[in-house]
Amino acid sequence: MVLMPGITVAHVDLNLLVALDALLEEGSVQGAADRLHLTQPAMSRALARLRRATGDEILVRTGRTMTPTPRAVELREQVGDLVARARDVLSPVREVDLAALTRVFTVQGHDALVAALAPALVQALSDEAPRAAVRFLGEAPADTPGLARGQVDLEVGAGTSRGPDLRQEVVGEDRVVLVMRAGHRLSRGRLTPARLVTARHLSVSRRGHLTGAVDEALLTQGLRREVLAALPTSGAALTTVASSDAVAVVAERLCGPLISALGLTVRTLPLDLPPAPVVLAWHRRFDADPAHRWLRDHARTALVAALEG
Secondary structure: OOOOOOOOHHHOOOHHHHHHHHHHHHOOHHHHHHHHOOOHHHHHHHHHHHHHHHOOOOEEEEOOEEEEOHHHHHHHHHHHHHHHHHHHHHOOOOOOOHHHOOOEEEEEEOHHHHHHHHHHHHHHHHHHOOOOEEEEEEOOOOOOOOOOOOOOOEEEEOOOOOOOOEEEEEEEEEOEEEEEOOOOHHHOOOOOHHHHOOOEEEEEOOOOOOOOHHHHHHHOOOOOOEEEEEEOOHHHHHHHHHOOOOEEEEEOOOOHHHHHHOOOEEEOOOOOOOOEEEEEEEEHHHOOOHHHHHHHHHHHHHHHHHHHO
16 A cells, blocks of 8 residues: 555554445445445545545446446455455454354355255255255346345356456356257257257247347358247246247256156257356355355355266
């Protein structure tokens, strides 16, 4: 830290770093005040002091919202790391007493990933942390600030969460395949892109998109497919496939148990599609939290086991 002549660290209010971190994360005075359990006037005063100390506006009003200045954007990750490191320095290293843990974890994600996680996490809670609980949430139709706001402990998906305050760990990947009911005409003979587009398709999309990577790959060959419907989960798509002539593209190993239970036929796609990544995401505030680390470890183990099938 470079200080002006005559100014020492003793003259610097390090609490301002915590306030700056909250303001940059929340993007509003009220949101930062709520996070730090302060009143809005107190947070406004902290922002005024930050402006004087840095010589920068930090946040400027744009209509009904506040926008960070270029200097604030530059500071965001640096300040976040400083606050996290300070918190780690001032927090004793400790182990969690799982038997006494009464925490409720919230895990949000793709239905196939939740299905792979749930049995293992429920068993781990029963065996190791019987007083704790886990709440599973499906994917929201739009990106939400659940991780940033502390409403979600762990997110499992394809790595769509963004931001300098979020951690992401790729635990593996899964091949996408074409699934159809037994006896479907595409279950026999050579499957080509031209034959693929003769079937009626279902799209799996939390946002309700009718097109995606499959359509982009087909367009490179001058082909288009007919998409009958978009369904929010793989489970809903597979159940529909089982009772219709529609086909769907899903993750092979993660959806394997339901594919087998429904007696569906799996075929390799005649398209060059990348495998689907499987990603754990969490907020950096939980990096050193032993209970959260326990949750991540069990989630990672369960997902790796599901991917190895």
